[in-house]
Amino acid sequence: MRRWCLHAWPGRLLIAGAALKLQAVLAGLVVAPLPSLLDALGTLGSLLLIISLAYVSARGLVWAKRRLLWRVRRKLILSYVFIGFVPSLLIILFFLLSGLLLFFNVSAYLVQSRVANLTDQARFLAGATMVELQRSTTAEAVRETLERRQASTEPRYPFVSATVVPVSHLRCEAPPSRRVRLAETLPLALPLMTGPWAHLDAPAAVPGWITCEGFGGLLAYRATPADGADGTGDTRLVVRAVAVPDMPEPRWAVVLDLPLSLDVEARLHEETGIRLGDISTMGLAAERPVLLAGRALEARPALAAGDSALSELGGRWVAFVEYRDWVSGQAGTASLQIALSVWDIYTRLSTISAAQFGALTFSQVLLLLLAVVGILFLVIQGVALILGLMLARQITGAVHDLFTGTQHLRNRDFEHHIPVRARDQLGELAESFNLMTGEVTTLLREMAEKGRMEQEMLAAREIQQRLLPSGPLSVPGLAVNAFCEPAREVAGDYYDFLPITDTMLGVLIADVSGKGLAAGLYMAQLKVIVQSLARVHHEPRDFLIAVNRVVAGNIDQRSFITMAYAVIDLERRTMTVARAGHCPLLHVPMGPPGTMRKAQLIAPDGLVLGLQIDEGQMFDGMLQETTVPLAAGDVIVLFTDGISETMNAAFDCFGEARLATLFEQYAHLPFDQLRSYISAELKAFAAGADQHDDMTMILLRVEDLAKAGGAADAARASGVV
Numbered sequence: 001m002r003r004w005c006l007h008a009w010p011g012r013l014l015i016a017g018a019a020l021k022l023q024a025v026l027a028g029l030v031v032a033p034l035p036s037l038l039d040a041l042g043t044l045g046s047l048l049l050i051i052s053l054a055y056v057s058a059r060g061l062v063w064a065k066r067r068l069l070w071r072v073r074r075k076l077i078l079s080y081v082f083i084g085f086v087p088s089l090l091i092i093l094f095f096l097l098s099g100l101l102l103f104f105n106v107s108a109y110l111v112q113s114r115v116a117n118l119t120d121q122a123r124f125l126a127g128a129t130m131v132e133l134q135r136s137t138t139a140e141a142v143r144e145t146l147e148r149r150q151a152s153t154e155p156r157y158p159f160v161s162a163t164v165v166p167v168s169h170l171r172c173e174a175p176p177s178r179r180v181r182l183a184e185t186l187p188l189a190l191p192l193m194t195g196p197w198a199h200l201d202a203p204a205a206v207p208g209w210i211t212c213e214g215f216g217g218l219l220a221y222r223a224t225p226a227d228g229a230d231g232t233g234d235t236r237l238v239v240r241a242v243a244v245p246d247m248p249e250p251r252w253a254v255v256l257d258l259p260l261s262l263d264v265e266a267r268l269h270e271e272t273g274i275r276l277g278d279i280s281t282m283g284l285a286a287e288r289p290v291l292l293a294g295r296a297l298e299a300r301p302a303l304a305a306g307d308s309a310l311s312e313l314g315g316r317w318v319a320f321v322e323y324r325d326w327v328s329g330q331a332g333t334a335s336l337q338i339a340l341s342v343w344d345i346y347t348r349l350s351t352i353s354a355a356q357f358g359a360l361t362f363s364q365v366l367l368l369l370l371a372v373v374g375i376l377f378l379v380i381q382g383v384a385l386i387l388g389l390m391l392a393r394q395i396t397g398a399v400h401d402l403f404t405g406t407q408h409l410r411n412r413d414f415e416h417h418i419p420v421r422a423r424d425q426l427g428e429l430a431e432s433f434n435l436m437t438g439e440v441t442t443l444l445r446e447m448a449e450k451g452r453m454e455q456e457m458l459a460a461r462e463i464q465q466r467l468l469p470s471g472p473l474s475v476p477g478l479a480v481n482a483f484c485e486p487a488r489e490v491a492g493d494y495y496d497f498l499p500i501t502d503t504m505l506g507v508l509i510a511d512v513s514g515k516g517l518a519a520g521l522y523m524a525q526l527k528v529i530v531q532s533l534a535r536v537h538h539e540p541r542d543f544l545i546a547v548n549r550v551v552a553g554n555i556d557q558r559s560f561i562t563m564a565y566a567v568i569d570l571e572r573r574t575m576t577v578a579r580a581g582h583c584p585l586l587h588v589p590m591g592p593p594g595t596m597r598k599a600q601l602i603a604p605d606g607l608v609l610g611l612q613i614d615e616g617q618m619f620d621g622m623l624q625e626t627t628v629p630l631a632a633g634d635v636i637v638l639f640t641d642g643i644s645e646t647m648n649a650a651f652d653c654f655g656e657a658r659l660a661t662l663f664e665q666y667a668h669l670p671f672d673q674l675r676s677y678i679s680a681e682l683k684a685f686a687a688g689a690d691q692h693d694d695m696t697m698i699l700l701r702v703e704d705l706a707k708a709g710g711a712a713d714a715a716r717a718s719g720v721v
Contacts, residue, residue, distance in 0.1 A: 014052035020045025076396070080388045088381050092374065107340040108319040110272045115218065115239075115321050118258060122241035123216035125153055126256040129162060130243035133254065139188035150194045158263045159297055161195030162256045163202045170250050172212035186252055199223070199238055199259045200294045206242060206253050209329030214253070215242040218323040220281055220334055221294035235279040236260065236294065237323065237334065262298045273344030277316075277337030281323075289325030289332040397421060398430070405433055467527050469497055475505055477570040479701040481671035485642075486694050492519025493640050493696035494526055498534040503571040506534055506543075509638040509698055510563040511582065518559075525554065526561065540565045540578035541625040544606070548580070548619050551610045561609040564638060568700070573630045578623060581608030583641050586660055588667040590633030597635075597667050599660035602626060635667040636700040642693035646682050649689050654682060671699050 024042025129149045136142045146162060153160045164186065186192075193202040200221055216239075223236045239258040244250050258264075265276045281291065319336045401418045408416035416437060418430040473480050484493055492514060498506035510526060512519040529550050537543040543565055551561060564582040568575045577585055584603035591597050604624035611619070630636075639659070646654040659678075666677050678697070 010052045010055045013048045014056075017045045017048030017050075017052060021049060077389060080385070085381055085385055088377070092378070103340065104317040107272070107274050107317055107338060111268070111274060111276070111319040111336060111338060112321060114268050114272065118239050118260075118264070119216045119218070119241070122239045122256055122258045123214070123243070125149070125160075125258075126162070126214070126216075126241035126243035126254045129256065130245060130254040133164065133186065134245055137187065139186075142186050142188055142192065143194075146192065146194045154195075157258045158261050159196055159198050159259045160257065161193070161197045161199075161202065162254065163191050163193035163195075163197075164252055164254055165191040165203055165205050167206050167244065167250050167253045169206075169208050170210075170212055170244065172244075172246075172248055172250065190252055195257075197257075198295060198297055199236065199257070200292060203255055203326070206244075206255070207327055207329065210242055210244070210253070212244055212250070214244045215240070215324075218321055218334070219292065219326055220279070220289075220323040220332070221292035223294050223296040234296075234300065235281060235291065235334070236296070237279060237321075240326070259297055262300070273341055275339040277339060279334055279336055281332055281334050289323070289328065289330045292326060398427075401430065402433065405437070409437070463524075467524055468495065473497055475499075475570070477503075477703050478505065478568065479671060479699075479703055481675065481699040482697065483675060484694065484696040485691070487642065487691045490517050490520030491694040491696075492523055493642065493694040494523045495638070495696055495698055496527065496530060498530070500534075500538055500567065503569060504538075505568050505570075506538075506540075507566045507568065507638060507698060507700065508534075508563065509582065509640065509696060510561055511640045511642075511694070511696075512561050513559050522555065522559065522561070526551070538567065539625070540567055540576055541623055544578050544580050544609070544623060545616070545620055548609045549616055552612055552616065555610040557612055560611055562641075563609055566636070566638070568630070568636075568702075570702070573702070574627055575630055575636065576625060576627045577602055577604060578606060578625045579604050580606045580619075580623065583639055583644055584656065586635075586637035586639075586663055587628055588635040588637070588663050590631055597664045599664050599667075601656065601660065602628060630702045632702055632704045634702045635663065636702075637663060638698040638700075640694060640696045642691075642695040643682065643697055645693060646686055646695070647689060647692060648685055648687050654685050658685075671701070674699065 020041050022045075024038055024045060027038050028042075129146065132145045132149070133142055136145055142164075146164065150160060150162050191202065191204055200219075219238050219240050221236055221238065223234060237260045239260070241256045241258075243254040243256075245252065260276075269275050281289075317338050317340060319338055321334050321336060323332055323334050324330070325332065398421060401421075405416055405418045417434045420427050420430045420434075468484060469482070480497065482495055484491060484495065486493075492512035493510070494512070495507075495509045498508060500506055508530060510523075510530075512522045512526070526547075529547055533543060533546045533550070537546050544563065547563065555561070560581075562582040563580045564577065564585060565579075566575050566577045566585065575587075579585070579602075584601040587600045587602055588597050589600070604626040606623040607619045609619075637659075644654060644656045644659055662678060662681055666674055669677070675697075682695075
């Protein structure tokens with residue numbers, strides 16, 4: 001690539017064009033508008049880039065044609081597929097998708113229009129009730145009017161409910177002169193309600209966002225289960241209308257509710273062929289209107305498909321309607337899951353003559369004929385494709401077999417025989433080739449399985465070492481040092497440093513159960529998960545919860561992962577730690593001058609990652625987060641159980657207490673010397689015993705930010721091995 005860019009004229013054009021264009025862009029950031037000379041140079045750079053990229057694209061097409069279309073059989077097959085088969089399928093797919101989209105959008109429109117009609121009906125009923133109440137002069141007349149209105153509406157709209165509530169906040173424009181003096185206040189105490197009010201509690205007053213024009217629209221509420229079982233219930237809708245008397249200072253208003261009961265949904269299905277399913281509110285939780293707490297009118301059945309075979313030709317779609325929060329008036333959007341039958345929708349929308357041909361109408365007969373033609377077209381295309389493939393195979397099969405045989409000979413495979421497909425000239429050539437190869441001795445296979453496996457394991461070890469942090473990590477105010485010693489070629493330990501801000505650093509250490517290649521593969525997968533989630537979750541507890549949700553679905557049931565994650569805030573001088581079944585962290589504070597340090601074990605509760613016990617509730621409930629204050633000179637140690645569980649010939653463990661004592665004695669030393677002391681103590685304790693587990697340790701020392709400001713000091717304090 002480098003040689004092509006420096007010695008080939010397309011590469012030189014590409015470099016020159018990129019340089020001119022970059023110069024023009026940088027100049028445009030400083031000077032605006034650009035001088036004519038710089039503008040001309042930018043245009044020239046764009047032209048050079050276009051020419052070089054066009055040349056590269058052309059050469060790429062030639063290369064792809066040479067590599068992909070080298071075989072004659074591929075050329076014949078691709079020619080037929082792109083000329084005849086693909087366009088036909090695209091046409092059919094286009095019309096199918098267009099038809100389905102049309103039916104889906106029409107269905108959503110029908111649902112929205114029916115909801116709008118129901119809202120208009122509720123406003124009309126509320127307004128008519130309000131007018132009659134204005135003419136009532138006695139308490140008995142008011143109650144009789146309200147109950148009569150509700151009873152007359154009940155057969156068509158079950159569970160309809162109405163109430164008259166007081167109003168105190170409205171100041172309306174003076175209405176025109178009226179021939180009859182209407183009542184401004186009703187002759188009884190308010191509120192006054194009628195109807196079951198089986199869905200919501202009747203409102204006691206009109207909220208402040210209601211205007212003099214009243215209101216008509218949808219309300220959403222969370223209905224508790226009808227059987228009283230535990231659960232949050234589902235979302236229901238109710239049409240609510242508010243009618244305000246036409247007077248300067250209205251003192252009362254009529255509120256009427258039409259719940260979307262099963263009878264209303266059944267009437268919608270009879271009129272449109274659409275069934276309503278689950279309802280959910282849309283938008284962010286912080287912006288979503290608060291749902292009212294209500295009751296379930298009836299148990300809503302599950303959204304099922306149609307009964308007949310033709311009714312099965314349908315699908316699921318979503319219709320969107322607007323609802324209001326009754327308290328604040330904030331608008332939200334609710335999505336209604338709908339099930340539709342294409343056949344039913346087509347039957348209702350069809351306007352062709354209703355002449356009958358047996359059990360089908362004329363429009364249905366035309367639709368069936370269209371389906372038959374489409375099926376025949378697909379069958380013909382399929383047969384033509386099969387015949388084309390067979391013909392291409394017959395023409396090019398013999399040539400391909402001969403070419404394959406020569407390739408085997410080039411690779412010293414003398415056991416390969418060309419199949420004799422026909423008794424013709426090509427068949428005779430195949431027989432001669434087979435006779436020639438039959439006289440050649442067999443090659444000896446010299447591939448040792450053990451050597452191959454060793455090479456693969458060494459390659460895996462090298463790749464894994466590259467996954468761990470390498471090179472200096474410059475964090476002003478923090479000295480960092482780490483090391484990892486695998487027990488086998490491939491380790492299951494993993495550590496990483498995740499910069500969050502200029503003054504915040506995430507430090508992670510993990511241990512995959514088991515050793516060897518399987519643990520190494522899980523370690524590589526864990527790195528990808530950690531690098532992705534660390535950008536989103538900055539708090540240790542939230543981070544470990546997110547990691548557990550991903551790991552639990554991607555790890556073997558017999559495996560698990562322990563992990564500790566700490567976020568160090570150098571500006572606030574704090575460390576926040578969460579631990580998922582991992583070894584405790586060691587915190588060795590500086591202490592007063594002249595006194596010996598005292599190590600502290602930081603061990604917040606938490607389960608290991610990847611346990612498939614439940615949906616993660618137990619892990620989330622047990623996971624704790626601890627915040628530790630830091631000061632200059634404090635030493636923090638993260639390690640795996642391969643260090644604390646180092647065993648000698650007598651199977652005694654090194655232990656966390658002995659490790660804490662070492663750091664109390666040597667925490668003041670530079671990290672290179674401290675590492676040497678720790679390694680020497682572990683080797684002396686093991687007394688020649690084999691290392692049974694991976695050993696990983698991270699050393700952190702908090703430094704004075706004022707002293708760590710220079711680049712030299714930062715480089716000295718951040719060596720990572």
